[in-house]
Amino acid sequence: MPLAGASPASAAGGHGLPRPVSLGNLRFPGPSLCGATYTRRVAGRFEGKTGLVLGVANRRSIAWGIARRLAEEGAQLAFTFQGERIEKSVRDLAETVSSPLVAECDVRSDADVERVVADSAEALGGLDLLVHSVAFAAAEDLEGRFIDTPRDRFWLAHDVSAYSLVACAHAAEPLMRERGGGSIVTMTYLGGERTVPHYNVMGVAKASLDASVRYLAWDLGESGTRVNAVSAGPVRTLAARSIAGFPTMEAIVEERSPLHRHVDADDVGAAAAYLLSDDARNVTGTTLYVDSGYHSMGM
Helix, strand or coil: CCCCCECCCCECCCCCCECCEEECCEEECCCECCECCCCCCCCCCCCCCEEEEECCCCCCCHHHHHHHHHHHCCCEEEEEECCHHHHHHHHHHHHHCCCCEEEECCCCCHHHHHHHHHHHHHHHCCCCEEEECCCCCCHHHHCCCHHHCCHHHHHHHHHHHHHHHHHHHHHHHHHHHHCCCCEEEEEECHHHCCCCCCCHHHHHHHHHHHHHHHHHHHHHHCCCCEEEEEEECCCCCCHHHHCCCHHHHHHHHHHHCCCCCCCCHHHHHHHHHHHHCHHHCCCCCCEEEECCCHHHCCC
């Protein structure tokens, strides 16, 4: 993190110990008599940044894990929801981070997407960040055989899970251009690259999403906007409950991944925050895996 305004240290009377050193927003009190003791106050990477978060359903949502991390580091955020069933939950969570806008949005509607993105920029004073954590497939298509997926539900999964990113990026492009560029992150999964039993049409939709990330990164790079994805291991969310065999997926990752441990929404939030931050200013068109290393294994 860039440091600014370092002030010189001077000797403390009596013990020859340095006085506290202030480096911008970092503060180091200096060593104590019985050994070095340091405390640190770090300025948020997202101070002055604004963002729109799509996909929060409840406090266990991956999108909320990301939003909470961004807010903790200074970002001001707007949120979307779809349907009355989760509206109160989203509004309650948004209130904890002092969000100025919570709006309903059906990502299958271009008019809805354009309205929400524009309203978010107006409420926030601009748009720097966009978190896309939206996916859907009919529950009956996440069990049984992929070959039995009907045409209408095949396209529904792609519309919500993949094309919605394109629609959001299209609406956000001119607003991010005004800010000198921005950053977009979406959520993907290994089932878009490899066959994961029961993931079925969602895996095919994630493959489409992955390709969309790369093409959007090319299109938007000229204006300084970056597009990346996080591929998380199995995370216990509301959406995960609809996947047949989800507990088995969790157990396999814990057993076979190099780190032998579960992944949670906070892990994903930390990774997404990196990709959204200026620390990743030269990272785009990339998928960052947060799965305890499971993706690197052959079996």
